Amino acid sequence: MPDTLSQTFSALADPTRRAILARLRLGEASVSQLAEPFLGRMTLPGVTKHLKVLERAGLVTKGREAQWRPCTLNAAPLKDAAEWMDEYRVFMEASLDRLGEYLKTVAPPVSESTRTDPPTTPPAPYNDHR
Amino acid sequence: MPDTLSQTFSALADPTRRAILARLRLGEASVSQLAEPFLGRMTLPGVTKHLKVLERAGLVTKGREAQWRPCTLNAAPLKDAAEWMDEYRVFMEASLDRLGEYLKTVAPPVSESTRTDPPTTPPAPYNDHR
DNA sequence: GGCATGCTTTACAGGATGGTTAATTAGCCT
DNA sequence: AGGCTAATTAACCATCCTGTAAAGCATGCC
Numbered sequence: 001m002p003d004t005l006s007q008t009f010s011a012l013a014d015p016t017r018r019a020i021l022a023r024l025r026l027g028e029a030s031v032s033q034l035a036e037p038f039l040g041r042m043t044l045p046g047v048t049k050h051l052k053v054l055e056r057a058g059l060v061t062k063g064r065e066a067q068w069r070p071c072t073l074n075a076a077p078l079k080d081a082a083e084w085m086d087e088y089r090v091f092m093e094a095s096l097d098r099l100g101e102y103l104k105t106v107a108p109p110v111s112e113s114t115r116t117d118p119p120t121t122p123p124a125p126y127n128d129h130r
Numbered sequence: 131m132p133d134t135l136s137q138t139f140s141a142l143a144d145p146t147r148r149a150i151l152a153r154l155r156l157g158e159a160s161v162s163q164l165a166e167p168f169l170g171r172m173t174l175p176g177v178t179k180h181l182k183v184l185e186r187a188g189l190v191t192k193g194r195e196a197q198w199r200p201c202t203l204n205a206a207p208l209k210d211a212a213e214w215m216d217e218y219r220v221f222m223e224a225s226l227d228r229l230g231e232y233l234k235t236v237a238p239p240v241s242e243s244t245r246t247d248p249p250t251t252p253p254a255p256y257n258d259h260r
Numbered sequence: 261g262g263c264a265t266g267c268t269t270t271a272c273a274g275g276a277t278g279g280t281t282a283a284t285t286a287g288c289c290t
Numbered sequence: 291a292g293g294c295t296a297a298t299t300a301a302c303c304a305t306c307c308t309g310t311a312a313a314g315c316a317t318g319c320c
Binding site for chain 1: 136144206215217221222
C-alpha cells in the first residue's frame, strides 16, 4: 500500500506523469508551463492532480514564488526503484530470454514420466520485497 | 493507458507482486507454491489475480503441467523500464539532492526584484515519454 | 466412475484513480 | 478596491483495482 517503492512505481505508471518528469529534467517549471503540452487532452486541474501524485511520491517539489508554483524534479526516490531493478539485471538480457524460449521448444517440458510432486521444488526462501 | 511501460510500472507498484517476482528469481514455481507465503493475508484467487496482472505485463509466463501451472520469470519488460530510469541516473545522486537543498537555503530563491514572467523559462521542448 | 488436488472464473463489494466543471484562494498590478 | 493571472479545491462521475466467497474446470489416481 503506501510503501515508498509502491508509491514510486505507481507514480511512474502513467505517461502524463512520466512526460512531466521528462520535462522537469530540463529545469524548473511552473504548473501552467508543465500543463501546456497536455491542455488539448486534459484540463488544468487534471494536471494539478497528476502533480500531486508526483509530489506525494516525492518526485517533484513545488516551491512558491508569487502566484507561481515552480516545480522541480527530485529523482532521489528513483534510486530505490533503480536498486530494486538492479536485482533483475541478470534476467533482463534478451539473449537469456531467447535461450529460455529455445530450450522450451527443444527439451520436452517434462517426460520424467509419472510424478506426483510439483514440477520443480526450489529452495523456497524468499525475502527482499521490502 | 495500456502502453507497455505503464503496464510494467503499474505491475511493479504492489508489494505482493514484487514478492512474487523475487520468488521467481529462484526458479520456476507453481501457483500454490507462489501463493503459500501470502495465504495468511490473502486467498488463492487473490494471488491468481496478481499473477494475471504480472502475466499481462509480460513479466511472468505460466506453463501447464498436469494440474500445475509452473510460472517463470520473464524480466524482458524490465529492460525498457530500466532504460527509462537510466535517463534519470544523473539526477538520482543524493549529493545533487543535498546540494539543491543547500543552494535553496543559501541563495534567496528570487531577489531579481520585480518580474512579471514565470520564474525560469527553460527551452521547453520535451519529448521522450514514449 | 468417483474423488482429491490445483487453479480459475464469476459475482460482488469497497476503495482508489483519472478526469470534468465550477467555485475559491493567492498574489500581483493599476 | 477591483481586476487580472496562476493554481487549487470541491463535488461529482465513471472506471479500474484489490480482495472475498462460492462455484466450476482440469487432471491424475484409485
